[in-house]
Amino acid sequence: xxxxxxxxxxxxxxxxxxxxxxxxxxxxxxxxxxxxxxxxxxxxxxxxxxxxxxxxxxxxxxxxxxxxxxxxxxxxxxxxxxxxxxxxxxxxxxxxxxxxxxxxxxxxxxxxxxxxxxxxxxxxxxxxxxxxxxxxxxxxxxxxxxxxxxxxxxxxxxxxxxxxxxxxxxxxxxxxxxxxxxxxxxxxxxxxxxxxxxxxxxxxxxxxxxxxxxxxxxxxxxxxxxxxxxxxxxxxxxxxxxxxxxxxxxxxxxxxxxxxxxxxxxxxxxxxxxxxxxxxxxxxxxxxxxxxxxxxxxxxxxxxxxxxxxxxxxxxxxxxxxxxxxxxxxxxxxxxxxxxxxxxxxxxxxxxxxxxxxxxxxxxxxxxxxxxxxxxxxxxxxxxxxxxxxxxxxxxxxxxxxxxxxxxxxxxxxxxxxxxxxxxxxxxxxxxxxxxxxxxxxxxxxxxxxxxxxxxxxxxxxxxxxxxxxxxxxxxxxxxxxxxxxxxxxxxxxxxxxxxxxxxxxxxxxxxxxxxxxxxxxxxxxxxxxxxxxxxxxxxxxxxxxxxxxxxxxxxxxxxxxxxxxxxxxxxxxxxxxxxxxxxxxxxxxxxxxxxxxxxxxxxxxxxxxxxxxxxxxxxxxxxxxxxxxxxxxxxxxxxxxxxxxxxxxxxxxxxxxxxxxxxxxxxxxxxxxxxxxxxxxxxxxxxxxxxxxxxxxxxxxxxxxxxxxxxxxxxxxxxxxxxxxxxxxxxxxxxxxxxxxxxxxxxxxxxxxxxxxxxxxxxxxxxxxxxxxxxxxxxxxxxxxxxxxxxxxxxxxxxxxxxxxxxxxxxxxxxxxxxxxxxxxxxxxxxxxxxxxxxxxxxxxxxxxxxxxxxxxxxxxxxxxxxxxxxxxxxxxxxxxxxxxxxxxxx
Ligand SMILES: *[C@@H]1O[C@H](CO)[C@@H](O)[C@H](O)[C@H]1NC(C)=O
Ligand SMILES: *[C@@H]1O[C@H](CO)[C@@H](O)[C@H](O)[C@H]1NC(C)=O
Ligand SMILES: *[C@@H]1O[C@H](CO)[C@@H](O)[C@H](O)[C@H]1NC(C)=O
Ligand SMILES: *[C@@H]1O[C@H](CO)[C@@H](O)[C@H](O)[C@H]1NC(C)=O
Ligand SMILES: *[C@@H]1O[C@H](CO)[C@@H](O)[C@H](O)[C@H]1NC(C)=O
Ligand SMILES: *[C@@H]1O[C@H](CO)[C@@H](O)[C@H](O)[C@H]1NC(C)=O
Ligand SMILES: [Zn+2]
Numbered sequence: 050x051x052x053x054x055x056x057x058x059x060x061x062x063x064x065x066x067x068x069x070x071x072x073x074x075x076x077x078x079x080x081x082x083x084x085x086x087x088x089x090x091x092x093x094x095x096x097x098x099x100x101x102x103x104x105x106x107x108x109x110x111x112x113x114x115x116x117x118x119x120x121x122x123x124x125x126x127x128x129x130x131x132x133x134x135x136x137x138x139x140x141x142x143x144x145x146x147x148x149x150x151x152x153x154x155x156x157x158x159x160x161x162x163x164x165x166x167x168x169x170x171x172x173x174x175x176x177x178x179x180x181x182x183x184x185x186x187x188x189x190x191x192x193x194x195x196x197x198x199x200x201x202x203x204x205x206x207x208x209x210x211x212x213x214x215x216x217x218x219x220x221x222x223x224x225x226x227x228x229x230x231x232x233x234x235x236x237x238x239x240x241x242x243x244x245x246x247x248x249x250x251x252x253x254x255x256x257x258x259x260x261x262x263x264x265x266x267x268x269x270x271x272x273x274x275x276x277x278x279x280x281x282x283x284x285x286x287x288x289x290x291x292x293x294x295x296x297x298x299x300x301x302x303x304x305x306x307x308x309x310x311x312x313x314x315x316x317x318x319x320x321x322x323x324x325x326x327x328x329x330x331x332x333x334x335x336x337x338x339x340x341x342x343x344x345x346x347x348x349x350x351x352x353x354x355x356x357x358x359x360x361x362x363x364x365x366x367x368x369x370x371x372x373x374x375x376x377x378x379x380x381x382x383x384x385x386x387x388x389x390x391x392x393x394x395x396x397x398x399x400x401x402x403x404x405x406x407x408x409x410x411x412x413x414x415x416x417x418x419x420x421x422x423x424x425x426x427x428x429x430x431x432x433x434x435x436x437x438x439x440x441x442x443x444x445x446x447x448x449x450x451x452x453x454x455x456x457x458x459x460x461x462x463x464x465x466x467x468x469x470x471x472x473x474x475x476x477x478x479x480x481x482x483x484x485x486x487x488x489x490x491x492x493x494x495x496x497x498x499x500x501x502x503x504x505x506x507x508x509x510x511x512x513x514x515x516x517x518x519x520x521x522x523x524x525x526x527x528x529x530x531x532x533x534x535x536x537x538x539x540x541x542x543x544x545x546x547x548x549x550x551x552x553x554x555x556x557x558x559x560x561x562x563x564x565x566x567x568x569x570x571x572x573x574x575x576x577x578x579x580x581x582x583x584x585x586x587x588x589x590x591x592x593x594x595x596x597x598x599x600x601x602x603x604x605x606x607x608x609x610x611x612x613x614x615x616x617x618x619x620x621x622x623x624x625x626x627x628x629x630x631x632x633x634x635x636x637x638x639x640x641x642x643x644x645x646x647x648x649x650x651x652x653x654x655x656x657x658x659x660x661x662x663x664x665x666x667x668x669x670x671x672x673x674x675x676x677x678x679x680x681x682x683x684x685x686x687x688x689x690x691x692x693x694x695x696x697x698x699x700x701x702x703x704x705x706x707x708x709x710x711x712x713x714x715x716x717x718x719x720x721x722x723x724x725x726x727x728x729x730x731x732x733x734x735x736x737x738x739x740x741x742x743x744x745x746x747x748x749x750x751x752x753x754x755x756x757x758x759x760x761x762x763x764x765x766x767x768x769x770x771x772x773x774x775x776x777x778x779x780x781x782x783x784x785x786x787x788x789x790x791x792x793x794x795x796x797x798x799x800x801x802x803x804x805x806x807x808x809x810x811x812x813x814x815x816x817x818x819x820x821x822x823x824x825x826x827x828x829x830x831x832x833x834x835x836x837x838x839x840x841x842x843x844x845x846x847x848x849x850x851x852x853x854x855x856x857x858x859x860x861x862x863x864x865x866x867x868x869x870x871x872x873x874x875x876x877x878x879x880x881x882x883x884x885x886x887x888x889x890x891x892x893x894x895x896x897x898x899x900x901x902x903x904x905x906x907x908x909x910x911x912x913x914x915x916x917x918x919x920x921x922x923x924x925x926x927x928x929x930x931x932x933x934x935x936x937x938x939x940x941x
Pocket of ligand 2: 169
């Protein structure tokens, strides 16, 4: 789209109501698209005491009733040895045993050692002093299960300035609960296999060994793993030594790892498996991709290996800090709760986020893999080398990685224009959530985020997507050069240390001050408005008087947000940092904008595209009536693609909030019959989905189907001509839109489409060994055929689901089986989600959500979740993402 394209890559909207009232409205989350370029004198042990459970007491001010550790002790280094058992014991329990020593410094005199420990049975505790004075003896040891502490009460005091060593020996369960040190199971060549693996973030390192489990309690970790001979042990550091030993009659290998850098506990990882790997030595740096042997043999790790090196080099350059470790391992696990985890030097992934099969996986799978890899690699510096002090600043960590993942992925797949997609994937997505009265500001107070479940809650769309959106805006208005300069000094200054988010503002400000860049306010002043307040404003401009007013944009204007978190009205948001008094818009940004909008050009039919391509603010406009709207519908192709997508999304948001008529929003979809680009289509389909769910049982359903069918037909024909449904379009987003064409044409009942797709599926059923359906089109084809079919089609899909060895293919079938239209089939499928042999725990909630998003399944899923609430809550209530997603998904 040439020059206009770059400038228009923006979100934000100007709604001009042309006519008597002459009032214009702007939703001003001005996320302007960035222009990318660019041991010692040990004293004899004191005591060994058995531990006992502490009485449950009412809340008190005792340190063990507090959720945060006292600042009396500071860990320096740990020596942790763990032995996970990959076979169950006589009672059928999977366990791990371990011992751990932590050397800590006493900062402030105390007679209490408080250290995190959760679900560990501790059998030995020894305290020694490293100084000349002996350690005080242990009085009692109490386990506080609620606050997850082991409290060691001493008979005397620890001396400030002295170092001590606390040794513990313990047993824990290697449960299949996806948290802490846990087990994952799978079958290979008919043999059941068990992997011992970890997920520490946010508060589960304490489930693997007793530790000071807070991100600012950084230390050096010496890790040793004992494991069955023939299995592979991995951890954050490189292998230092490997010897065969015999322990308790078991033939084992003892793998010792190089000590880690100074790091946080939540970034630790320990894995024992019989996985295989592929590797690449990239300028001395060893890059390895680990997965199940079958997956590696089938080449599924190759894509990840191909893109990792270039992305790492990109970030080294972007941060101006070399990759801080000697190796980078990435491993795909059959059971994994989140998408991936950035453990330092040993990144863990869900299989679908790392493994790619050339024949079977789609381009959407590929995009997910490259963006997740880029996200996790970005954290190796931003998050791991420099770490937030406490979880209330998580948005900075996750928002940042969610922004730069697009930059890293763009490096690996430069032809995809992937940076555009942040608009759909993050900006539009978070608009819908941040416009609710129940939203919350990016920043939370440290004291409000205390308990593990409160910490879990911070991992939400606001932290990820709004965080990404505002940081992208910041990078854009500072310019990327200034942004990266500030970032570079920030990383260098705080390496191996912890920060609060305003530390980044300080470094960005310093970078600004070194330039002649004209910033009317400080970085902090500008960003406070986006960080400390929830939501975003809608700005109304009276084009006759020039008067500007703004209010909190709420999808439901009758709701009242929490007052202490809501916007205060006047002058709080500026697109460019210029203070804009409500009644005094002279010389301000909006003033200039109004001039532009009300200027002579306004009358010209050619105004829009021209104006937009000159408007570096990236605002787009919707005209309610008159010429301007005609411009839009007559020459939609002259409006840049992203703006076409935005106009639709903004119009629907304004309509939902009652700022404009719904018919006007719907009118923005009129031009789809001439549209072949992905972004506008996707934006429209996302918004129309809402109508589908709302109108499915009303008389509007059928006219809507007919209308959408009419709009999509030319697109279907376009791709029929272009590809004959056997070729793959060249462009990445064209491939996505080919899928949209097929999906919408089939779901609106276009016979040529349903015939085509059902034919493919029948062909496959007739010869299950040869799947004739193109990888990109499989999700849609499966869904369509299963929706049209009955038990036979569903059972076939189930059989293929169980048989396939490719995780991305499993996911496609799993989602498609939720497209069935017979309630009994859906109910049976729902019941499968309670049985981990049928549907893995990691997939249970997303399967229920898929069923809930099927019009037929909506009420079934709702009934099912309520009927099984207790069980589901116990199983999934603890995980960071899955439970809130579930509630969200089934109530949508
Ligand atoms: C760690 O502990 C093991 C035994 O518990 C000991 O042999 C080893 O020397 C210790 N290593 C360090 C670095 O303290
Ligand atoms: C820990 O101790 C409790 C109570 O004695 C017991 O029920 C549990 O099985 C033990 N856990 C392990 C992993 O041994
Ligand atoms: C340990 O034992 C395994 C299998 O018994 C053998 O393959 C391996 O070479 C041994 N390793 C060492 C370091 O002796
Ligand atoms: C990985 O890179 C090699 C060499 O460029 C290429 O031949 C291969 O097709 C790539 N694999 C994938 C899955 O992209
Ligand atoms: C359906 O396909 C047939 C044969 O390819 C073609 O002639 C016809 O025009 C198509 N109809 C529609 C509605 O696309
Ligand atoms: C789960 O499914 C498996 C396989 O069908 C079955 O053998 C097992 O009994 C089921 N478990 C439960 C608790 O229903
Ligand atoms: Zn992240």
